[in-house]
Amino acid sequence: xxxxxxxxxxxxxxxxxxxxLTEAIRDKIRSFFPRYETRRAALLPALHIVQDALGHVSxxxxxxxxxxxxxxxxxxxxxxxxxxxxxxxxxxRKVIVLCRSLSCQLMGAEDVKAAIESKLGIKEHGTTDDGxxxxxxxxxxxxxxxxxxxxVNERMHRSVRPDDVTKLLADANNDQTGLPRSDLYDAPRxxxxxxxxxxxxxxxxxxxxxxx
Numbered sequence: 001x002x003x004x005x006x007x008x009x010x011x012x013x014x015x016x017x018x019x020x021l022t023e024a025i026r027d028k029i030r031s032f033f034p035r036y037e038t039r040r041a042a043l044l045p046a047l048h049i050v051q052d053a054l055g056h057v058s059x060x061x062x063x064x065x066x067x068x069x070x071x072x073x074x075x076x077x078x079x080x081x082x083x084x085x086x087x088x089x090x091x092x093r094k095v096i097v098l099c100r101s102l103s104c105q106l107m108g109a110e111d112v113k114a115a116i117e118s119k120l121g122i123k124e125h126g127t128t129d130d131g132x133x134x135x136x137x138x139x140x141x142x143x144x145x146x147x148x149x150x151x152v153n154e155r156m157h158r159s160v161r162p163d164d165v166t167k168l169l170a171d172a173n174n175d176q177t178g179l180p181r182s183d184l185y186d187a188p189r190x191x192x193x194x195x196x197x198x199x200x201x202x203x204x205x206x207x208x209x210x211x212x
Contacts, residue, residue, distance in 0.1 A: 053187035056087040092134035097151040099141040104148040115162040
C-alpha cells in the first residue's frame, strides 16, 4: 500500500483563478529592467510594486512575478519570506508596527503592546474585523531616543505610553506624515483615476523627489 504525503502548511495557488497582476503592474515591473544586469535583480522593486497595488503579495502573485522575471517561484518566496515588510495575506488599511528593541522594552513597550491588543481586540499579526488595523512588532525602528515608539503605516509616533493608545487609534490622521513621498512603487493609475498621486512613478532621483 502506497502512502501519499500531503503538505498542509504550504498554501497552493488556485490553478482555476485568473491572473492577479494587471498589465499595468507588469509594465511597471518591466520598467525596472534597464536598471539592472539581470531580471532577477528587479525582484525587490517588483514586490514593492505588487504590494502597493494589491495590498499584499499572494502566492498567485508570486507565481506571476516569477513569470515576469523569468525565475522560479521558489526564488520569489525565498525573498519575500526574508523580509518582514511584505505580507502574503490581506492586511489592514493601517499597519501598526511597535518597536520591540531593548530600549523600547525597558521604557514600557510591553505595556503599550498590551494596550493596543486590548483596544483593537487582536493579537500580534492579527487584523481587526473591519479591516482597519493590523498589528505587528519589529526589532528596531531606529528611534531609541524616543522609546517606546511605533509606526502607523509610515508615520512615526514617539514616546508612546499605554494611556496614549486610545487617543492615537481614534485619530483619523494617525498615519499622515505631512511629507511628500515618491510615487516610485505606487499602484498604477486606473482608467478613471485622475488623482496626481495615483500615477505610476518614473523616478528614483532623490533631488527630484524633494522638488516634487
